[in-house]
Amino acid sequence: MTTQADSTDLAENHYDAQQPFPNSRKVFIEGSRPDIQVPMREITLSPTQTSDGVEENAPILVYDTSGPYTDPNVEIDLEQGLQPIREAWIAERNDTEELAGLTSEYGRERRDNEGLDDLRFAHVRKPRCAKSGKNVSQMHYARQGIVTPEMEFVAIRENQRREHLREITKQHPGQSWGAAIPQVITAEFVREEIARGRAIIPANINHPELEPMIIGRNFLVKINGNIGNSAVSSSIEEEVEKMTWATRWGSDTIMDLSTGKNIHETREWIIRNSAVPIGTVPIYQALEKVDGIAENLTWEIFRDTLIEQAEQGVDYFTIHSGVLLRYVPLTAKRLAGIVSRGGSIMAKWCLSHHKENFLYTHFEDICEIMKKYDVSFSLGDGLRPGAIADANDEAQFGELRTLGELTKIAWKHDVQVMIEGPGHVPMHMIKENMDEQLKHCDEAPFYTLGPLTTDIAPGYDHITSGIGAAQIGWYGCAMLCYVTPKEHLGLPNRDDVKAGVITYKISAHAADLAKGHPGAQQRDDALSKARFEFRWEDQFNLSLDPDTARSFHDETLPKDSAKVAHFCSMCGPKFCSMKITQDVRDYAKEHGMETREAIEAGMNEQSEEFVRTGSEIYHKA
């Protein structure tokens, strides 16, 4: 990583992720103070050609998770990391202090190990921690009535779809299963939702590079992309590249699930270069520290791992505190047992010691750490089903009820919480998951893996799970953890990461539409209008993946002239339903026949007129 050759490779890997999107520019919406600059992507559209001349199409603003990478005004230097945009916000609250050194013993060991000099990020910042007796969580501020810059940032960010709103057509009211999304997201609404525990802003004080985002069911549905090396494969460079690549395509958060070598160093590189929240599963690293022997795990080793990672800036921790001793044997009759790695580690620990899970018995100790750095809980579903046959069983729902109890304990400490969910669940059993979660966890945000709706398609599990993800998002799930085509088969590469992210953006957006999220339909409508008007470039540019849309079009009609053609490649120039529709529209307009009544009144004697004026099809252009 420190040799010239290595860093050039790294820079090259990032080249693609740093290209601005076509016809797009990065814009910033300023908040109540000049250092609140909320990034968005503005897509410029071409005008509509009409018989009366030209009609402008307003640009469309879209939510932008790509960070400074797509900003041509920013010089990216992965070896320096991103700018710490939250630094002043954190400092001015005057409730934290910069520590002289690392608190974690393991962190110090890694820092002092000269053998790691070549791997280590060169500009490790001194860690920051809450002053004695202070709680620095967003939930704590919210409950005191304080609107933080982070809350204002996410409020602006959630509203963007209504900026430049162009009322092309009616909005369909959604079906929101009891949620209550307001027409305008205010910072005060954000504060209330955080205080209530119905939403979280994962934002460690040691991750000042973060562009804040919110997870909760009264906001846009979010997605998470997993990256991480394993003992078998993958390097630091690859993991950093996967992170920038996944956020380019829309990943709202990233989980680093590394289980192989140099996890500590990999994580530092990722966080310093990430504008999105980073989540981890600390038990993975704790297990590495005891050479993979689950029985040898201790609370002390785990505690040191939490602090090590909290001081690096991890924004949320998956912690499997709900895997209780008494639930473990309930999985014995399952078809696929325990498939969560964290769940199986803790199950093994519990059984071999015949003791209750130390992540449960030390839960309040963990809360004490979380609130010092504002790390959010992602309470792990260690007993989630790993096969359709195991969905919604007693082991799963038993654990869920325990996660509900723990949620209330975390909230007592003003620590932010979300709840992880399955897994493998057939469609008709998905809603029960959401309903049970809302009930037992008192509306804390739900964060599910898929769920996969069938087990028969390895190689396509982004699709088997995208189906379930769209549904549970609609029912109220706040964040969807992506699944790539390689699930169950291998480690995802760059193409798999992109396929997973795009699939999950589709699921999340389909859910936003179904929930009736204000403004969500604007991009659909703009794209459909572009399609109807044969504005091919606009259609590509409004797509979640402009590159693929364009290349698919070019396979059939590669010439540039085809992109301004008033026909599409499906039917050819003479035979086009959209052309014919234009006739209908012109006819109805000329004859005032736009409602059923007008039609019935005016239908007689206008036929000849149509033949005369309408014989030239698509005469708008």
Add this chain to the structure above:
Amino acid sequence: MTTQADSTDLAENHYDAQQPFPNSRKVFIEGSRPDIQVPMREITLSPTQTSDGVEENAPILVYDTSGPYTDPNVEIDLEQGLQPIREAWIAERNDTEELAGLTSEYGRERRDNEGLDDLRFAHVRKPRCAKSGKNVSQMHYARQGIVTPEMEFVAIRENQRREHLREITKQHPGQSWGAAIPQVITAEFVREEIARGRAIIPANINHPELEPMIIGRNFLVKINGNIGNSAVSSSIEEEVEKMTWATRWGSDTIMDLSTGKNIHETREWIIRNSAVPIGTVPIYQALEKVDGIAENLTWEIFRDTLIEQAEQGVDYFTIHSGVLLRYVPLTAKRLAGIVSRGGSIMAKWCLSHHKENFLYTHFEDICEIMKKYDVSFSLGDGLRPGAIADANDEAQFGELRTLGELTKIAWKHDVQVMIEGPGHVPMHMIKENMDEQLKHCDEAPFYTLGPLTTDIAPGYDHITSGIGAAQIGWYGCAMLCYVTPKEHLGLPNRDDVKAGVITYKISAHAADLAKGHPGAQQRDDALSKARFEFRWEDQFNLSLDPDTARSFHDETLPKDSAKVAHFCSMCGPKFCSMKITQDVRDYAKEHGMETREAIEAGMNEQSEEFVRTGSEIYHKA
């Protein structure tokens, strides 16, 4: 097509589609007479290694749409076509006669055109037609209480998933929205459903090569793949190849949507080589006959086209009889107008003549033709929405109500009917489509295109629509028309056809699971069991796409030894949740701790025992 070089190319193109699936063999279940031979694919599994030795895993039978192409005992010769397995069944009913020549004027013209000799299928069979006054539809037989060989064939076919059933785990009761799927599908149940109009067997008497299948919501959810050339691109060879390719991967029917040159000849090649029902949209060809000028269409031209195609053996016709004059102007205010090609052709015709749609006014004349050949109606949704913004509007539902009226007229003639549906519909508006269709069309099978649940992802519309398809399948839709990644952008190639088919098999199967279709979960359970037991080869072979599953695995762990490894590439050899689960299982078994009560009773004092016996993980192997 007739030169040696051409046919060699064709044969090569078909090579892939003719490979048997790995570890699979074609088996035939014999019905009540020796000429009822229902094909299925049997997947052989390897045994489970246990500490007690070896435990056999029964082979799994799966529904097989691939026809004789995957049967190594059949010599495929595309220039001869497939064997006419239904020939005797049709003949022995003694209600049809072989005609001396073609009835259709156009058909005769094409036959006599020497310029087409090179393109023409060489062995065109003489057409068969009902004897005067006879009705040869499956519905007609069913209503007289006759169980035809076709009905018995599909009854056996629908049951296959319960053959060799191995009760691995509990079956989850589905949520079937009012449908009533019996535990065993009998030929008599098939007859009742056909007689009631709740299911159809599309099976033209001029398509004796057909392996009969059934479409109805009390049966397995089916999928359709579209193929077809256009004025821009594609050849006869490509279309025949796409058909065999799509049916290899699971397409239950094929629609030939050709709009370009030599449609008549292409269709003959496709039908003669197809073991699945073929559907068409006759108005496309009728329009070609009037040089693309919709106003010049006449009932006479259309009528001749129906007969031409019926005598070739088309099994179902999409006919847009519901596009009424008064509905057309209702589309003028839409964002995307009329996107159905057939719908826009008829809309243009109606407006320019100021007359009611001739497909509506001549509906009973059309029924007279349908019943002479047993062609099924697929009543077209010419006014389906082409954008989320246009979903469930008055134009769409007005047409649907008219399709309901027409259904009852067709049933009066004992003609089989299914109803086409949208299109572009956000998730929360999908169920209304299904409910309205059931209500107005009196439970005639619904056959939908997707629906696409968002418009923002051109290039990924197999996924945007696969989400909607799974849902509407669950709600009761009988057949799902696939959408490929090229939708809206270009003509699908071979890879796109496969991606579309596999995605829709996922949606259809997810729907079967959610409906609680008896036995549907068997394949999921077998695959999950193989996964849990690290039987990699079985996991690949049970997948919808063994080739892709295997190649994805091999990207990370290419060695053959990795396919027998008791770990997967996600976590590496030391760190594996499935290994740990095995410990839990062994522990629970040894200590009789498989229920909550047993656990609470026996939880004390067994900890040390576990440490002693359980320290070697995965000691089953």
